Amino acid sequence: NLSSRLGQLVKTMRGHSRLTEDNIKDALREVRMALLEADVALPVVKDFVANVKEKAMGQEVLGSLTPGQAFIGVVNDSLTDLMGKQNDALNLAAVPPAIILMAGLQGAGKTTTIGKLARLLKTEQKKKVLVVSADVYRPAAIEQLRLLAEQVEVEFYNSNSWEDPVQIALDAKEYAKKHFFDVLMVDTAGRLAIDEVLMEG
Numbered sequence: 019n020l021s022s023r024l025g026q027l028v029k030t031m032r033g034h035s036r037l038t039e040d041n042i043k044d045a046l047r048e049v050r051m052a053l054l055e056a057d058v059a060l061p062v063v064k065d066f067v068a069n070v071k072e073k074a075m076g077q078e079v080l081g082s083l084t085p086g087q088a089f090i091g092v093v094n095d096s097l098t099d100l101m102g103k104q105n106d107a108l109n110l111a112a113v114p115p116a117i118i119l120m121a122g123l124q125g126a127g128k129t130t131t132i133g134k135l136a137r138l139l140k141t142e143q144k145k146k147v148l149v150v151s152a153d154v155y156r157p158a159a160i161e162q163l164r165l166l167a168e169q170v171e172v173e174f175y176n177s178n179s180w181e182d183p184v185q186i187a188l189d190a191k192e193y194a195k196k197h198f199f200d201v202l203m204v205d206t207a208g209r210l211a212i213d214e215v216l217m218e219g
């Protein structure tokens with residue numbers, strides 16, 4: 019991952035009192051490769067690397083820091099800028115049900131996060147939560163969510179792998195409306211299966 023790769027590299031960045039285009043070149047390349055390998059979109063990577071470069075260049079290496087540590091500091095700040103400095107609360111101010119559609123790369127932790135969020139919303143915010151799986155692609159994905167829902171004690175809307183993901187989401191929304199759920203959480207398959215219609219539904 020990014021930190022271990024950078025960790026290796028910065029050990030070799032020595033003996034400079036400021037960061038220059040020359041001494042951060044390899045480190046920048048490493049950042050770029052690490053992000054690309056993590057499947058970050060190319061335009062985002064380019065922007066990010068350019069941003070790090072701009073911030074780093076000419077920066078003095080202060081006190082007991084090594085150039086590598088100074089560089090890491092810049093990467094760290096830039097990452098924080100990119101991801102946001104603060105956590106915002108979930109905005110559930112919609113005509114119920116508020117719908118949370120979980121999208122992301124395969125194996126990123128979507129289903130697990132639904133379980134955690136559902137539990138949080140139920141216990142801390144006293145919300146009535148319904149979960150549904152529109153992941154009709156991966157075997158046992160629906161069963162995984164069913165078990166999770168059971169564990170965190172929220173209601174599970176049943177779906178079947180031969181159904182259309184969009185229709186599943188729409189059906190669950192109807193059910194949630196009819197039964198006065200505050201929140202509907204829709205699990206989806208990895209990014210390949212995400213299509214616009216589902217996002218709009």
Ligand SMILES: Nc1nc2c(ncn2[C@@H]2O[C@H](COP(=O)(O)OP(=O)(O)OP(=O)(O)O)[C@@H](O)[C@H]2O)c(=O)[nH]1
Pocket residue numbers: 122123124125126127128129130131153156159206207208
């Ligand atoms: N260490 C750690 N592992 C996690 C976390 N969240 C999920 N996992 C694990 O990562 C693996 C994938 O998690 P899922 O929640 O099934 O991921 P997903 O995005 O739903 O995967 P797909 O539905 O296959 O796209 C599982 O083995 C989880 O136990 C987390 O926060 N920390």
Ligand SMILES: [Mg+2]
Pocket residue numbers: 128129130153159205206207
């Ligand atoms: Mg999943």
